[in-house]
Amino acid sequence: MAYEYDRAIAVQRRAEGEYDVDLDAGWIVGGGLNGGYLLAVIGNGIRAELDRAGHPDPYTISAYYLSPSRPGPGIVRVRVLRGGRGSSTVTATLSQVQDGAEVERISTLATYGDLARMSGDVRTIAKPPVLPPVEECLLTSDASPEMKRFVPMLDRFAMRLDPACGAWTAGEPSGNNFLQGWFALVDGRPIDPVALLTVVDTLPPTTFEMGMPGWAPTLELTAHVRCTPAPGLLRIRHETRNFAGGFFEEDCEVWDSADRLVAQSRQLALAPRPLESAGSGE
Amino acid sequence: MAYEYDRAIAVQRRAEGEYDVDLDAGWIVGGGLNGGYLLAVIGNGIRAELDRAGHPDPYTISAYYLSPSRPGPGIVRVRVLRGGRGSSTVTATLSQVQDGAEVERISTLATYGDLARMSGDVRTIAKPPVLPPVEECLLTSDASPEMKRFVPMLDRFAMRLDPACGAWTAGEPSGNNFLQGWFALVDGRPIDPVALLTVVDTLPPTTFEMGMPGWAPTLELTAHVRCTPAPGLLRIRHETRNFAGGFFEEDCEVWDSADRLVAQSRQLALAPRPLESAGSGE
Numbered sequence: 069m070a071y072e073y074d075r076a077i078a079v080q081r082r083a084e085g086e087y088d089v090d091l092d093a094g095w096i097v098g099g100g101l102n103g104g105y106l107l108a109v110i111g112n113g114i115r116a117e118l119d120r121a122g123h124p125d126p127y128t129i130s131a132y133y134l135s136p137s138r139p140g141p142g143i144v145r146v147r148v149l150r151g152g153r154g155s156s157t158v159t160a161t162l163s164q165v166q167d168g169a170e171v172e173r174i175s176t177l178a179t180y181g182d183l184a185r186m187s188g189d190v191r192t193i194a195k196p197p198v199l200p201p202v203e204e205c206l207l208t209s210d211a212s213p214e215m216k217r218f219v220p221m222l223d224r225f226a227m228r229l230d231p232a233c234g235a236w237t238a239g240e241p242s243g244n245n246f247l248q249g250w251f252a253l254v255d256g257r258p259i260d261p262v263a264l265l266t267v268v269d270t271l272p273p274t275t276f277e278m279g280m281p282g283w284a285p286t287l288e289l290t291a292h293v294r295c296t297p298a299p300g301l302l303r304i305r306h307e308t309r310n311f312a313g314g315f316f317e318e319d320c321e322v323w324d325s326a327d328r329l330v331a332q333s334r335q336l337a338l339a340p341r342p343l344e345s346a347g348s349g350e
Numbered sequence: 351m352a353y354e355y356d357r358a359i360a361v362q363r364r365a366e367g368e369y370d371v372d373l374d375a376g377w378i379v380g381g382g383l384n385g386g387y388l389l390a391v392i393g394n395g396i397r398a399e400l401d402r403a404g405h406p407d408p409y410t411i412s413a414y415y416l417s418p419s420r421p422g423p424g425i426v427r428v429r430v431l432r433g434g435r436g437s438s439t440v441t442a443t444l445s446q447v448q449d450g451a452e453v454e455r456i457s458t459l460a461t462y463g464d465l466a467r468m469s470g471d472v473r474t475i476a477k478p479p480v481l482p483p484v485e486e487c488l489l490t491s492d493a494s495p496e497m498k499r500f501v502p503m504l505d506r507f508a509m510r511l512d513p514a515c516g517a518w519t520a521g522e523p524s525g526n527n528f529l530q531g532w533f534a535l536v537d538g539r540p541i542d543p544v545a546l547l548t549v550v551d552t553l554p555p556t557t558f559e560m561g562m563p564g565w566a567p568t569l570e571l572t573a574h575v576r577c578t579p580a581p582g583l584l585r586i587r588h589e590t591r592n593f594a595g596g597f598f599e600e601d602c603e604v605w606d607s608a609d610r611l612v613a614q615s616r617q618l619a620l621a622p623r624p625l626e627s628a629g630s631g632e
Contacts, residue, residue, distance in 0.1 A: 127597070128570040128618045130412035132439050132459045134432045149457055150416045155569070157414050159441070159457060175431055175441065177414045177459055179569050186596035191560065193527055194591040245475055278473065287437070287461050288410040290572045292618045295595045309476040310611045313577045314468035315409070317614060329592045332599060334616055336410045336574045 104269025386551025
């Protein structure tokens with residue numbers, strides 16, 4: 069495997085519907101591993117299981133995060149709920165052994181098919197984000213060594229943030245409700261449908277730019293993969309429209325170089341809590 | 351139970367995590383039962399299971415539709431994956447016996463908690479849909495008897511469509527990518543968090559007004575319930591931004607009389623197919 073990303077999401081068949089994985093410390097963000105990276109590990113296990121059925125591509129996957137994952141060994145289990153002609157629906161989980169017992173980290177439902185067989189009318193009214201040229205954007209891997217010790221994941225990709233939503237990096241958040249930028253994996257590994265499951269969760273939380281630093285635990289993330297991206301840089305955008313009642317949603321759009329909306333995701337997260345507050349939630 | 355909706359979604363405890371249900375023919379739409387109605391039946395089973403834990407309210411639920419449900423007996427099974435202080439995550443299914451064997455209809459993942467305990471900052475930039483007064487809107491239960499024989503569900507609620515997106519009812523779709531209107535259950539039953547799981551799936555497909563009649567099978571629907579609605583009429587809006595590659599997403603927003611965005615949902619559906627086409631998908 070020539071690309072580091074392929075090594076990081078690799079799955080090794082152990083038995084029918086069971087895959088060994090080795091979670092990569094390179095995808096650490098703060099106290100845990102990036103949720104989109106973990107989703108692609110599970111998504112890769114599902115692909116391995118459904119490839120034989122002619123359904124290698126995620127159409128939709130919904131992930132519920134149960135406990136924080138750690139770098140090291142894990143097990144992906146895939147169970148087919150419905151096998152159809154055009155698509156298959158599965159339940160898939162990621163577990164790790166902790167203190168001698170197996171603990172579920174993430175539980176998912178997903179429907180896979182073959183994007184190459186899908187086609188038809190395009191009547192899209194969505195518009196791609198308008199970004200400054202790459203060279204005017206903020207390369208996230210240029211973050212300080214202190215920041216990168218906390219977020220080693222920043223070295224996994226070449227993300228270039230639109231400076232219009234990067235004011236938080238200088239400690240002066242604009243209050244805007246979105247983040248956007250250019251995206252590629254660090255070693256140029258092409259983005260396929262499974263890798264899109266990582267891409268949708270790589271931008272920092274919108275709450276950073278809204279002036280609310282802190283960790284915002286994701287309750288649920290659903291991603292829809294709409295087509296296989298054309299080669300070239302991707303444009304990604306995260307937006308929050310309803311921050312209220314202790315929750316906020318983050319909608320991510322991923323656009324390819326052919327101006328197609330290749331993936332849409334939405335996650336529901338708990339509002340970041342100041343350290344001094346007990347609050348509700350977990 | 352004074353309200354017909356409560357009888358329709360009633361669950362009867364059979365064993366630990368197992369509930370008998372009786373799916374109501376009143377919620378038929380075309381060849382099946384409405385997906386939002388079925389989601390509330392499952393959601394009611396989850397509520398029955400988690401009430402003891404102090405987590406009666408759906409925060410988020412993701413449903414994958416496996417096979418068409420029929421009116422009559424069914425079984426809801428709920429298994430707790432994670433029980434926390436602030437919320438619990440479960441997997442829940444709806445099954446029916448068919449030709450002597452139990453068949454899964456819908457598989458879900460959900461996180462429930464207590465909306466009354468959630469609070470905090472409101473920084474919403476979303477705006478409620480602008481609707482004409484109720485008396486200028488199209489009451490969907492005024493549809494023709496022929497239509498209502500095909501969609502008995504139309505008598506379950508008082509939905510008043512904005513005439514600006516009702517041109518399809520006269521056979522002249524406007525091409526707009528949204529539908530919106532006022533909503534109440536027919537007998538005035540107050541809308542609580544579980545009932546919102548039905549509300550998000552009551553509008554006709556956006557494709558009707560886009561000029562593409564026909565059945566558009568839902569692959570997946572995720573709903574986020576953000577707060578308990580205030581009494582009074584709800585405003586609901588369905589919008590599609592990306593119709594492409596044989597799929598389209600429908601985003602639903604539900605607003606209450608206090609101008610709060612009380613629920614958001616997104617579903618991924620297969621494009622409606624003309625009868626003569628074999629096409630891909632299922």
